[in-house]
Amino acid sequence: MQPLSPFELEVARLLVDTLHLEDVKPEEIAPEEPLFGEGLGLDSIDALELALAISKTYGFQLRSDDKENRRVFASLRALSQHIQQQRVL
């Protein structure tokens, strides 16, 4: 498996810190694995909390009516790419 890029690692740290995932190490998150449901097993409250942290850190809002959401939340890699495209901070 491809290792995490530096930015993916940064997002992984944000994710682990925000959601208090005590038994997950950021560098061990598989970048292509699903974040929600199976895989990392996050739920919709985690998604909201993560979205709030992303908006605070990178200065843009994730929106519920974004057609891309399914893709954006699919994996760490997809999420990191989306942040890189949208960030204003």
Place this chain on the structure above:
Amino acid sequence: MSRNWARLPERGSPLALWLIRSIALYLGRPAARLLLYPITLYFLIAAGDARRSSRRYLRRALGREPGWPQLFRHIHWFSATILDRVYFLTGRLDHFQIEIVGGQAILDQLRSGRGCILLGSHLGSFEALRAVGASLPDFPIKILMNVEHNRALTRLFEALNPELARAIIPIGRPETLLAVQESVSRGCLIGALGDRVAQDDKTVRCQFFGRETAFPIGPILLAALMECPVVLCFGLYRGGNRYDVHFEKLAEKIALEPRRRQEQLGVWVQRYADRLEHYARLAPYNWFNFYDYWSEDAP
């Protein structure tokens, strides 16, 4: 609490739903209510699990051993509210005498233009809230629901009131709560029920009727994240055609410190459990969680 409520008959078959709806709408309320007696008797005898959980609960709520009349009444009131749900959902509110207690809490909230979490339970009838909504010029509400676990109820909503069915926000997809947050910022009330634990819910142990059981932290955590108030809502059935709808502000703001988060969430959820217990004592036959609530059968 145990998670086995998901297997309960309240999920209902399409046939049972069709039957309830037809009886309610074509027979009318007085005649339909007569039918509740044989139906109650049937369930009292046939639904052993429900009867056992009723007995366990009533023992705590009444503080004495319940007899057959109390068990009958418990199931009868449950079936009466299920029947009335049809009338509430189809807007036939003139059947009812409804008293609103603490309504200022909800009026203030609506006037503020800020949304809030309207936290209810399976004590009584959350649908009685419809009557409150209908009496106000504007009552923006959305209901958070685990659609997977409430297929029957969702179908009933769709059949009886498609407009209301559209107000249901299904929990489950990652972006679900982003939609909720956007609604709250537009001043919408978000209805949620806080007394049942679904699969994968995060929970905290609370004291409830002197015994520990698990409650979901979801609604309180959601309010904390959205920085919105929590208003409690209990629609209690009082017999006949009377309902009392109680509102009560639980929290203006739920502030969590990262290090003490779990503990602080626990304090708030316990406050909800305390109020739930208070209202359950006030209207003991309104408790409609007919399953092993305290997980006493668990190995």
